[in-house]
Amino acid sequence: MLTLFGMPxxxxxxxxxxxxxxxxxxxxSMIRKSHPEDRENLLKLNPMGQVPTLLFDDGTVLTQNSAILSWIAEQVPGKKLLPPPGTIEHARAQEWLSFLGTTIHxxxxxxFSPAKYVSSEANFDDVKQVTKAxxxxxxxxxxxxxxxGPWALGETFSVVDPYLYVFFSWIGVPxxxxxxxxxxxxxxxxxxxRESAKRAFATEKIR
Ligand SMILES: N[C@@H](CCC(=O)N[C@@H](CS)C(=O)NCC(=O)O)C(=O)O
Structure with a gap:
C-alpha cells in the first residue's frame, strides 16, 4: 500500500x-516533531527530510507537492481531479500548482524559520515583514x-484546491x-x- 509521510x-x-x-x-505516516527518529527515517527516503513524501510498495519514492498531486489526479482520470492533459485547462491547473508552490509557499x-534566511536575530522582524508583504x-x-468558483478552476474541484487551502490556512501566522x-x-x-478534508483532518488530528 502507498504510504504518505506528512506532518499535521x-x-x-x-x-x-x-x-x-x-x-x-x-x-x-505522521512525522512527529518531538520524535527525532521520525525525521531520521524520512531522511532515508527523501534527502530533503521534507513532507510530503510518497512511498510506493516497490520502494519508489516521489516528492514535491506538484508532482505528487499531479500523479494522484492522473491515477483516477474519471474523477477529473485535473483537466485532460494537452488542454489549456490542464495548463491552467499547472500554472496554479506552480504559482502556489513557487510563490506562495x-x-x-x-x-516560520527566519534563522534559515538571515543570520542575525536583529533582522528577523525585518525579513518577516518583507515576506509578509x-x-x-x-x-x-x-x-x-x-x-x-467555488473552486480554483471554476465549477470543478481539482487537486489545486487542497493545495490552495493549506497556504490560506496558515494566513494568521504572519x-x-x-x-x-x-x-x-x-x-x-x-x-x-468536503468529506475528504474531514477525513484528512481527523487522521492528522487537526481542525
Ligand atoms: N518543495 C517542497 C516543499 C516541501 C516543504 O517545504 N515541506 C515542509 C512542510 S510544509 C517540511 O517538510 N518542512 C520540514 C523541513 O523542511 O525540515 C514541496 O512542494 O513538496
Missing part, C-alpha cells in the same frame, strides 16, 4: 486530501484570479487578516466541508 496541517495535507478524494488506498519560509501580494493575485480575501475565504469554507 503542513503542506502534505494537500496530497492527503487529494488521496482521500481519489479513493486510492494509502496509509498516513516559499514566502512562508522566513515567517510578498504573501499579501500573492494572496491578492489569488483573490483576483478566483472567479465565481498576522494577515483573512477577511481581506473574501473569495479565498469562501473557497476555504467549501474545501473544509
Amino acid at each position: 496541517g503542513a503542506c502534505s495535507l494537500a496530497p492527503h486530501i487529494a488521496l482521500e478524494e481519489a479513493g486510492i488506498p494509502f496509509q498516513y 516559499p514566502a512562508y519560509g522566513p515567517i 510578498k504573501l499579501e501580494r500573492g494572496f491578492e493575485i489569488v483573490e483576483s484570479r478566483l472567479g465565481d 498576522g494577515i487578516d483573512a477577511a481581506k480575501y473574501p473569495k479565498i475565504q469562501r473557497h476555504a469554507e467549501a474545501l473544509r466541508a
